[in-house]
Amino acid sequence: MTQRRKILIVVLLAAALVWPFVGGQYGTSLMTQIFIFGMLALSADLLLGHAGLFSLCHAAFFSVAAYTTAILQVRYQVPTELAAPAGILMGTSLGLLFGLSVRTRGVYFILVTLAMGYVIWGIGYRWASFTGGDSGVTNVPAPSVGGFTLSTMLEYYYFVLAVMLLVMYVYHRLIRSPFGLTLRGIKSGEARMRSLGFSPPRHLYTAFIVSSFMASLAGVLYAYFNKFVNPVSASLHVSFEAVLMALVGGTATILGPFIGAGIILGLRNWVSSFFELHLAVMGLVFIIVVTWAPDGVIGLLKRFIDRRKAGANHG
Amino acid sequence: MNSFILQTFNGISYAALLFLLASGFTLTFGLMRIVNMAHGAYYLFGGYVGLTIAKLTGNFGLALLAGGLAAMLLGYVSDRTVLRRVGDDHLAQVLITVGIAYIVGDVSLKIWGGDAQKLPLPLFLRGVIELPGGIVYPTFRIFLTAIGIGVGVLLWLIYRRTQIGAAIRAGVDDREMVSATGIHVDRLFVIISALASFLAGVSGVLGGAFLTVFPGAEWEILVFALVVVIVGGLGSLEGAMIGALIVGLLDAYGRWLAPELSYFVLFGPMAVLLLFRPRGLFGSANMT
Amino acid sequence: MADLALSIQQVSKVFGGIRAVDGVSLDVTQGERRVMIGPNGAGKTTLFHCVSGAHQASAGSIRLFGEDITQLPEHQRTLKGMGRTFQISSVFVDLTAMENVQLAVLGVRPTKWSPWRPVEEQPGVSERALEKLELVGLAGKANVGVKQMSYGERRQLELALALVNEPKLLLLDEPCAGLSPAERQRLFKLIQNLPRSLTMLMIEHDMDVALGLADRITVLHRGQVILEGSVDEVRVNPQVREVYFGQV
Numbered sequence: 001m002t003q004r005r006k007i008l009i010v011v012l013l014a015a016a017l018v019w020p021f022v023g024g025q026y027g028t029s030l031m032t033q034i035f036i037f038g039m040l041a042l043s044a045d046l047l048l049g050h051a052g053l054f055s056l057c058h059a060a061f062f063s064v065a066a067y068t069t070a071i072l073q074v075r076y077q078v079p080t081e082l083a084a085p086a087g088i089l090m091g092t093s094l095g096l097l098f099g100l101s102v103r104t105r106g107v108y109f110i111l112v113t114l115a116m117g118y119v120i121w122g123i124g125y126r127w128a129s130f131t132g133g134d135s136g137v138t139n140v141p142a143p144s145v146g147g148f149t150l151s152t153m154l155e156y157y158y159f160v161l162a163v164m165l166l167v168m169y170v171y172h173r174l175i176r177s178p179f180g181l182t183l184r185g186i187k188s189g190e191a192r193m194r195s196l197g198f199s200p201p202r203h204l205y206t207a208f209i210v211s212s213f214m215a216s217l218a219g220v221l222y223a224y225f226n227k228f229v230n231p232v233s234a235s236l237h238v239s240f241e242a243v244l245m246a247l248v249g250g251t252a253t254i255l256g257p258f259i260g261a262g263i264i265l266g267l268r269n270w271v272s273s274f275f276e277l278h279l280a281v282m283g284l285v286f287i288i289v290v291t292w293a294p295d296g297v298i299g300l301l302k303r304f305i306d307r308r309k310a311g312a313n314h315g
Numbered sequence: 316m317n318s319f320i321l322q323t324f325n326g327i328s329y330a331a332l333l334f335l336l337a338s339g340f341t342l343t344f345g346l347m348r349i350v351n352m353a354h355g356a357y358y359l360f361g362g363y364v365g366l367t368i369a370k371l372t373g374n375f376g377l378a379l380l381a382g383g384l385a386a387m388l389l390g391y392v393s394d395r396t397v398l399r400r401v402g403d404d405h406l407a408q409v410l411i412t413v414g415i416a417y418i419v420g421d422v423s424l425k426i427w428g429g430d431a432q433k434l435p436l437p438l439f440l441r442g443v444i445e446l447p448g449g450i451v452y453p454t455f456r457i458f459l460t461a462i463g464i465g466v467g468v469l470l471w472l473i474y475r476r477t478q479i480g481a482a483i484r485a486g487v488d489d490r491e492m493v494s495a496t497g498i499h500v501d502r503l504f505v506i507i508s509a510l511a512s513f514l515a516g517v518s519g520v521l522g523g524a525f526l527t528v529f530p531g532a533e534w535e536i537l538v539f540a541l542v543v544v545i546v547g548g549l550g551s552l553e554g555a556m557i558g559a560l561i562v563g564l565l566d567a568y569g570r571w572l573a574p575e576l577s578y579f580v581l582f583g584p585m586a587v588l589l590l591f592r593p594r595g596l597f598g599s600a601n602m603t
Numbered sequence: 604m605a606d607l608a609l610s611i612q613q614v615s616k617v618f619g620g621i622r623a624v625d626g627v628s629l630d631v632t633q634g635e636r637r638v639m640i641g642p643n644g645a646g647k648t649t650l651f652h653c654v655s656g657a658h659q660a661s662a663g664s665i666r667l668f669g670e671d672i673t674q675l676p677e678h679q680r681t682l683k684g685m686g687r688t689f690q691i692s693s694v695f696v697d698l699t700a701m702e703n704v705q706l707a708v709l710g711v712r713p714t715k716w717s718p719w720r721p722v723e724e725q726p727g728v729s730e731r732a733l734e735k736l737e738l739v740g741l742a743g744k745a746n747v748g749v750k751q752m753s754y755g756e757r758r759q760l761e762l763a764l765a766l767v768n769e770p771k772l773l774l775l776d777e778p779c780a781g782l783s784p785a786e787r788q789r790l791f792k793l794i795q796n797l798p799r800s801l802t803m804l805m806i807e808h809d810m811d812v813a814l815g816l817a818d819r820i821t822v823l824h825r826g827q828v829i830l831e832g833s834v835d836e837v838r839v840n841p842q843v844r845e846v847y848f849g850q851v
Contacts, residue, residue: 054406100586104593107350107405107549111541115585118538122578129575176721178709178728185706188695195655195689196764197681197710206716236534240413247410277425283417287397290410 012255016161020154028157030269034261035164036221040238041245041257042171043214048243049252050175051207052187054110056239057098057117061212063124063234065091065219070137070229071130080143087220088213094120095212102204105190117239124231136230143224150224160221167214168254174210175254183207241282248289250298259297320450322567328456330563331463332526335518336536337543337555338470339511345487345550346507350405352412353393354515355537356419361386361516362523362532363427366434369520375437379520386516387509389419394508416533424530431529434520459521466514467556474552483507487550488599539566539581546584548598557596607669608633608772608802609654614663615826616649623649625826626663631772633668636803638813640837641823642846647806648690650823651776654804655687656680667772682711686770688761690777690806694749700760701745704732707764735763739793755786762793773797775805779812791815814838822846 020028040062047053069087072078078086101112124131131137142151143159150156174180185193186200193200223229232238241264249260267285272278293300340354365382369375393415401407440458443451474480482503519528522536543562547554561584569580588595609631616624624646631637639647652658654665656677664673672680695703708728709715723729736742739759749757758778765773778794779787791812797803807813813820820837822830824846830837837843 048406054409056409100589103589107344108545108593108595110350110405110409111545112585112589115538115542115545115581118534119578119581122581123576126578127575173721174718177718178715178722178725179718181702181706181722182709182715184698184702185695188697189693191657192689192693192695193706193710194677195657195681195687196707197678197768198706198715199676199678203715236538240410244410277421280418280421283414283421286410286414286417290407290414291397291400294407 013165020157025153028153030265032153032157032160032225034258034265035160036218036225037242037245037265038258038261039164039167039218039221040215041242041249041261042167042254043211043218044239044242045246045251045257046171046175046183046207046211046214048246049256050180050187051183051204053102053105053204053208054243055101055113055208055211056110056236056243057101057113057120058211058215058242059234059236059238060098060117060120061091061094061215062219062222062238063120063229063231064094065216066223066226066229066233067124067131067137069220070140070223073141074137074139079145081145084143084220087223088216091216091219092209092213095209095216098212099205099208102201102208114236114239117234118236121231121234121236124234131231134230136228138228140223140227140229156225160225163217163221164258167217171214172254179203179206240286244286244289246296247294248285248296250296253298256296256298263297317450318571320448321452322571323564324450324452324456324460326564326567327560328460328463328563329566330559331460332518332522333536333539333543333563334463334467334555334559335514335521337540337547337559338467338552339514340540341544341547341549341551341555342483342487342507343511344544346483347504348403348405349398350408350412351398351511352409352537353390353415353419354511354540355533355535356416357386357390357512357515358519358522358536359423359528359533360389360419360519362434362519362528363423364516365520366427366432366523366528369434373435373437375434375440375524378434379517382520383513383516386519387513390508390512390515416537420530420533427528429530431527432523433527434524436524440524453525455525459525462521470552471556479503479506542581542585544595546588546595548595550599551595551597554595554597606633607631607666608635609804610666610669611650611654612664612666614650614653614660614665616646616653616658617661622826624653624660627823627826627828628663629821629828629831631802631804633802634799636805636816636818637821638805638807638817638819639821639823640807640810640813644825645823646826647823648776649826651687651774651804651806655685655774678710681768684771685774686765686768686772687774688765688776688778690780692754692757692761694757694760694764696749699746699748700736700741700752700756701729701732703749703760704735704763704767705729707735707767708732711768731767735767738766739763740789755782758782758786758790759793762790766797770801772802772804775803775807777806777808779807779809787812 019031023031040058044055044058047055065087068090069083072083072086073080098113098116101109101116104112125133142149150159182198182203185198186203190200222233245260245264246257247260248263249258250256264285268278268282271281275281336354336358340351343349343351361382364385365378368381369378397411397415398408401411436455440455442454444454444457445451474483486500486503522532539562543555543558546561547558562581565580565583566577569577607630609629611627611629614624614627615622627650641647649658653660656675660673664671666672667680667683667685670683672683695706705722705728708731714725717725733742733745736745739762741756741759741763744752744756749760752760762778775794779790782790795816805816814834817834819831819833821828822837822843829846830840830843
């Protein structure tokens with residue numbers, strides 16, 4: 001790892017540790033949200049940036065995991081040490097089912113995942129007797145394992161930060177491993193991969209499951225953060241935004257989805273404070289990013305740095 | 316038994332609505348390889364404009380026309396300004412058209428408000444008709460089904476029996492070859508695009524008459540139309556017809572038998588398709 | 604009868620109404636270098652696809668070293684010792700040369716599933732990849748993205764991908780197509796110097812290359828074998844001349 005990268009990591013880490021004292025209650029809450037949705041975006045980017053699959057159903061895993069944990073804790077008084085893993089398990093199981101979608105490619109894959117994701121939203125919305133319908137599940141208690149409870153926003157922030165760092169590390173190893181290279185090979189030339197001895201459907205299915213696991217983890221964290229889960233968590237908007245965040249920050253990177261989450265959530269919070277049509281603004285962001293900055297922030301930075309290097313060489 | 320027949324009719328009338336929307340989407344994709352998620356927004360916008368016109372003039376036919384034209388205009392503007400630039404990149408197409416849909420949805424919310432509104436119907440379309448067998452059925456749904464069948468037949472005739480239809484079919488099969496033969500591909504694209512968005516707008520007015528127009532309707536109808544297209548196969552007109560029928564019927568039966576879990580029935584055909592025929596009933600293998 | 608590396612029996616491939624390959628039978632002995640020639644559209648590449656598994660043959664059987672592989676999916680045929688290059692460059696353009704060959708190495712190993720240790724640290728992978736890059740003369744460009752490589756270099760990479768796992772049967776589809784004379788010479792020498800234990804079936808359009816490398820030649824026309832024989836036999840055959848030069 002280069003010196004520059006090490007310095008960057010240390011600086012970012014320090015900033016994250018100090019943030020609550022700079023941002024206050026509101027800033028801490030916002031940043032926790034950014035961490036959580038960044039993880040959701042990262043899970044979608046495993047498929048998008050590395051395997052070339054544009055999935056629009058990630059909100060489903062996120063939401064199912066959140067609902068499972070919330071319902072278990074609120075309605076059945078199941079303790080956190082069981083409710084949280086159960087949530088992750090449910091979300092990942094859904095991933096096992098939805099993974100059928102990797103039998104399609106390209107446009108079909110996009111449409112199938114979109115429809116699947118929507119069905120989960122629909123079920124969450126209509127099955128009111130179980131999910132609470134529009135009102136959702138409220139009063140999710142603070143997570144508590146053993147005697148240890150994360151009762152304050154501050155404590156939860158550091159917990160989520162720790163989980164996020166762990167996820168980033170594991171993800172980093174995954175994408176540099178043979179499994180990660182295989183995904184990139186499939187994205188670059190699936191037919192060629194077959195002639196080299198790979199069976200792409202198996203790898204894609206596995207990647208899909210890993211991706212749903214990550215999204216489920218984010219969902220469980222969300223349930224305890226928000227203390228409230230409703231069908232909106234499964235909506236198309238969440239799935240669209242997850243992809244947009246990865247795109248805005250820079251796909252096929254680790255920091256990209258988090259940068260994107262920061263920009264999108266920050267923008268939404270800022271805009272909605274003075275302008276009603278914030279969804280329209282989001283729509284505009286979609287159009288602008290895709291048209292003019294498809295490589296995202298990290299892509300723009302890279303181009304900027306490369307241009308400066310070229311300039312320095314000529315000077 | 317009566318319930319079953321009733322639900323079957325419900326399914327068929329909903330299928331008619333879905334077909335109107337799905338046919339445009341599938342032909343747009345088949346010919347231009349463009350995934351247009353704003354179709355739902357065209358439906359919504361058309362529906363709202365139709366609503367306003369119907370309330371102002373009391374003329375349903377005018378409302379239909381206005382809705383269709385409004386959607387067509389919207390489609391044309393989106394096409395010319397942003398959609399042109401992205402070419403074949405499906406990711407970009409989806410995100411841009413979603414962005415357009417967000418903008419249209421939000422602006423519509425501002426203009427028409429958040430309540431579900433029903434389009435006022437002319438007298439002759441209200442009420443019920445008595446069918447043989449003693450079944451009483453809403454007149455409007457029969458009217459809708461008739462339109463769906465009519466448009467379907469018309470489209471099919473054009474598609475299968477005219478020169479322009481042959482050009483479209485050839486284009487769906489092999490775009491490059493068609494442009495090489497000198498047929499004005501660009502003009503064809505504009506025509507298909509316009510037709511698709513017009514149909515979407517008209518279906519919005521029709522949908523608004525019995526389902527109401529409301530914020531969020533654009534996504535619900537879009538997803539159903541997408542399932543139709545997935546099941547039927549992208550680019551296939553016949554697929555849109557059969558797919559619409561399957562989805563419409565399943566939805567009706569689902570709502571009747573298990574209303575809370577009725578969205579689940581959308582899974583069924585999709586899962587079966589994915590297991591046995593991922594490209595849809597009439598889809599060709601080279602569609603992605 | 605010497606051991607057959609490849610035995611193709613009455614293989615046909617039908618697309619819609621077109622018989623691209625029509626009842627082709629072909630036997631290649633171990634260590635032999637067989638070249639297939641024929642005008643465009645003769646069915647050579649389609650036959651290759653049937654052998655490698657990219658297409659499923661409509662009829663007939665294919666045996667690799669005595670084993671029936673007709674129903675075997677493409678990726679499993681590679682695991683049985685088949686390597687191939689493609690007529691149209693099909694290397695991974697979004698990756699570096701090194702990553703390309705690393706993938707080829709991993710393709711036949713269970714370590715392709717390894718999720719933790721980076722590719723560079725996997726024992727044997729990078730070493731073997733580098734070896735093959737050296738063989739084809741691309742060692743200096745290991746970390747260069749394929750997008751920055753010339754067409755000739757991509758063809759060299761293509762060959763490296765096919766060779767890296769020491770296949771027993773090598774299928775080469777017009778390896779020299781689109782290359783400059785100098786590049787063509789270079790690749791020709793490379794192929795010529797491959798070990799004799801490696802069985803080769805090659806499609807080639809360039810008569811000089813074909814005649815220079817072949818032990819035996821099979822001539823294909825309109826999906827059928829019209830002649831098979833030694834280089835000299837084929838060179839003087841009037842039918843071949845007509846098929847190649849008689850057509851307008």
